[in-house]
Amino acid sequence: NRQITLAARPNGEPKPSDFKLVESVIPTISEGQVLLRTVYLSLDPYMRGRMSDAESYADPVAINGVMVGGSVCRVEQTLNDNFKQGDWVVAFGGWQDYCVSDGVDLLKLPAQLAQKSYALGILGMPGLTAYMGLMDIGQPQKGETVVVAAATGAVGSLVGQIAKLNGCHVVGIAGGAEKCDYAVKELGFDSCIDHKSADLNEALKQACPNGIDVYFENVGGAVFDAVLPLLNTKARVPLCGLISQYNATSLPDGPDRMGALMGRLLVKRIKMQGFIVFDDYGHRYSEFSDAMSNWLQTGQIKYKEHLVQGLGNSPEAFIGLLKGENFGKLVVQVGEA
């Protein structure tokens, strides 16, 4: 049983030596349990937080503990009447070949789901995040302008497409021309701005002639600086993630802008609300799943996966995710289907 453990807590950007590949015996199960074999492992930005022992909404991974993560697995052995050998399930199995579950935390996947890995993306955690953050907090109205950063990623690509289905003017922000082209030509965004270009502020202003009504925040930093002056009165900001800060070791240089930010929120009566997807919206999974499955089946929403082969490549792929090296939802194929 290959496992990837946390060897050291990163200082800034994670390094390959912060992870360690170890071999252990395949666990045995007792009454009520199932043995799961990982087929797909989801790599997600929140894992950077789990590598740190700073205070957060979830406990950190222990040093020498197996890295946590969502996975799509097959039931290899079962002593639980609710599962048969060969069943497909979504588990929180972590970065390893095998894990044991008592079944309570498992979600069975329908046999007819053609792409089982989609349960880690469009039909799973990132999909629920995009749908609920946008619809419940963002409350987009027809004709409004919605801006989303990390626009071709797991969450952002779905936010923009759902906003289009709601009749909004959608502007993405992404890293590089290839991603921006994809957002417009494939995902149907009205425009997409490259955050690496020198004129981000001006380009965003041009793309949003009526200001911004909903800004779905995935990134923070320089992107938020460009967005803030364009937010309209009564704008909504679902505060989903701040990936530009996850590797930061100190506050950015410069004057303290907290007063200016709060002044802007006050005068423009902007609503900014953070959320943690399963804590806040786990109970609404079926509502989301019905809507998203329908959009996927009818071709109204497109989805791109970035598939990496082999558990051993997970650290490198994860380090790249924090730097924009993924193009689409990052998933590792750990084992054969």
Ligand code: NDP
């Ligand atoms: P993505 O698939 O979007 O991958 C991350 C992307 O972030 C990169 O590809 C890169 O895209 C972008 N990025 C990285 N660094 C920067 C930077 N400095 N400036 C601008 N963009 C950057 O990841 P997810 O869709 O899984 O996650 C998106 C966000 O949503 C993250 O912040 C994550 O933490 C958050 N999230 C929050 C949840 C919650 O419950 N609140 C649940 C799930 C996700 P590019 O090349 O385009 O810059």
